[in-house]
Amino acid sequence: MVVIGGGFAGASFARAVKREDPGIAVALVEPRTHYTACPLSNAVIAGMRDMSAQHFGYAGIEADGIVHVPQKAVRVEADQRRVVLADEVRLSYDRLIVAPGIDLRFDAIPGYDAAAVEQMPHAWKAGEQTLLLRRQLEAMADGGLVVISAPANPFRCPPGPYERASLIAHYLQAHKPRSKILILDAKDAFSKQRLFEAGWAALYPGMIEWVGLSFGGGVTGVDPATRTVRTEFGEHRAAVANVIPPQRAGAIADIAGVADRTGWCPIDPVSFESRLVPNVHVIGDAAIGGAMPKSAFTANAQAKACASAVVALLHGRNPGEPKLINTCYSLLAPDYGISIAGVYSPRDGLLAEVEGAGGTSPLDATGAERAEEATFGAAWFDTITTEAFG
């Protein structure tokens, strides 16, 4: 098996296959020598957490007998079942797993191109961008305006922009209390909205303003030089502008022919096999096929279900129908956590939410319960990173 991408999806998949059948040879193609995790990176932006806590190496994976190939995959020769690496070496596969995460769309917001990220960081792939946004917040004067632009669905981590606004508010309240945060949104509703809004009113009264699409939240263009963000109704000059643009599956998905016109990869909900190219499976953020949100929790759950399916297929068995769980924790302050959970199973060719099986934290939770959820979120991060990389 060849796996493209050593993030939550690809790393979890490689390990799950080895657990199910140690006899299967697995190559994990990932150019980076260490992975930088996005979950909890909003806490790095807020100065609550050190960036080093986001880094994970591949030694644990290699100890499991998985070969880490430190190369970028540049092409897939699906007819010959081969992956071509940047150095032109070819890897043959019986089954290929494509798990490249997302790419940011630099053709979606006029003015927001690849160069604009230096002035207006997206910080939607953790790493240097995360630190840049942190530095900009540190350099900002008290009383400045922070603009966050959030994309329409689907995108990586639906509650992420709102967790980010919360934790930036936490930082500003302590260090630059006259500052404001404006969220310009390309949609009219967002994940855990009532919980976030109740938390903002309680923790950061008057500091965060959210403007949905119908009220002019859609960003129509940006000017990176002046950090100006334009909407249909006017323009906002930001001290710090965090533009989170629309996204699509990582470029190799398109090159391999598994992405469709939406930019995402349609899959069979039982085996995660591509609807477009046989013997190629897509998991994690790059895949689309129903209601599952794009999260690290989802990527890990899909990886394990896909591993079972692929091992079954290799042994000539039919894969069983999976039931997948997702839970997304968000922090509004160090001791204030909220969550949303869902269960998903195949229905009508898609991964559909099982009705009545999920839910969110209660709106009227006590402070102690919010604090407990914050510790659950931290424990979840330790568990998932240990499972994928530890």
Ligand code: FAD
């Ligand atoms: P990635 O983690 O992006 O991994 C993809 C890997 O593929 C990368 O390592 C990349 O280098 C590699 N790759 C790409 N192209 C190639 C190629 N051509 N050849 C070889 N390798 C390649 N999720 C949660 O569950 N909980 C949270 O609290 C949470 N918080 C978040 C907060 C923020 C601010 C953000 C931005 C995201 C958050 N997420 C959270 C979402 C989570 O980070 C993603 O959903 C998750 O990383 C998806 O995993 P993936 O493996 O599909 O993609």
